[in-house]
Amino acid sequence: MSEREQGLGDVQRAHWQQIYGWHPGMYGEEPSDPAIHAAAVFGAAGARKVLELGAGHGRDALYFARQGFSVLATDFSPVGLEQLREAAAAQDVTERVTTAVHDVREPLPLADAAVDAVFAHMLLCMALSTQEIHALAAEVRRVLRPGGVFVYTVRHTGDAHYQAGAGHGDDIWEHGGFAVHFFSRDLVDALAGSWTLVEVAAFEEGGLPRRLWRVTQTVPR
Numbered sequence: 001m002s003e004r005e006q007g008l009g010d011v012q013r014a015h016w017q018q019i020y021g022w023h024p025g026m027y028g029e030e031p032s033d034p035a036i037h038a039a040a041v042f043g044a045a046g047a048r049k050v051l052e053l054g055a056g057h058g059r060d061a062l063y064f065a066r067q068g069f070s071v072l073a074t075d076f077s078p079v080g081l082e083q084l085r086e087a088a089a090a091q092d093v094t095e096r097v098t099t100a101v102h103d104v105r106e107p108l109p110l111a112d113a114a115v116d117a118v119f120a121h122m123l124l125c126m127a128l129s130t131q132e133i134h135a136l137a138a139e140v141r142r143v144l145r146p147g148g149v150f151v152y153t154v155r156h157t158g159d160a161h162y163q164a165g166a167g168h169g170d171d172i173w174e175h176g177g178f179a180v181h182f183f184s185r186d187l188v189d190a191l192a193g194s195w196t197l198v199e200v201a202a203f204e205e206g207g208l209p210r211r212l213w214r215v216t217q218t219v220p221r
């Protein structure tokens with residue numbers, strides 16, 4: 001990781017800490033549409049153990065737990081994860097939810113083939129370089145069992161904020177304090193290289209609206 005990338009990532013970590021402090025539960029209590037979709041896909045694949053990356057305050061991790069999955073929810077914001085743990089207690093699902101503060105620029109804190117499914121909603125498109133995104137996809141593949149499923153979503157180059165605000169290179173643009181790596185379709189395809197790419201579905205979220213792809217790919221058996 002270059003000093004410049006390290007710097008942006010660390011600024012973003014402080015930003016997310018502040019944002020979750022100012023706006024507890026900012027994404028609401030309802031699960032996202034991609035999480036509802038992913039739970040159905042994970043269930044059909046016989047998954048039980050789910051890893052969520054960039055879980056924030058846990059609207060989706062808690063949904064997975066309510067659906068009966070065992071979830072490890074990670075994020076680099078301890079403030080978001082503290083809100084997640086409080087909500088897990090209120091919803092009586094603490095037995096099925098574990099949290100870990102983790103920066104995805106580092107290797108995942110799990111053994112090989114430790115989980116059945118991985119979910120990441122708007123995490124791969126954070127302030128990560130293309131190299132870091134490839135390294136993360138390799139880590140996700142390492143911790144998934146053969147046949148395991150990875151569902152992730154990313155904002156893409158058709159989003160209204162693409163090329164708006166301050167450019168950091170490598171298709172990373174910062175707008176209103178949030179740095180986003182806008183994905184090209186080439187990047188999605190490159191990440192799926194040694195996986196089975198099942199689906200790339202376009203959808204929108206929020207008032208802007210954010211324009212995203214929901215990508216489903218599996219580890220060949």
Ligand SMILES: C[S@@+](CC[C@H](N)C(=O)[O-])C[C@H]1O[C@@H](n2cnc3c(N)ncnc32)[C@H](O)[C@@H]1O
Nearest residue numbers: 016027054055056075076077103104121122126
């Ligand atoms: C756009 S938010 C989405 C949160 C959650 N997935 C949701 O949809 O409710 C992105 C999340 O990724 C986390 N994040 C950003 N960069 C990260 C990194 N390098 N490592 C771990 N988490 C990161 C942020 O703290 C934030 O919670």
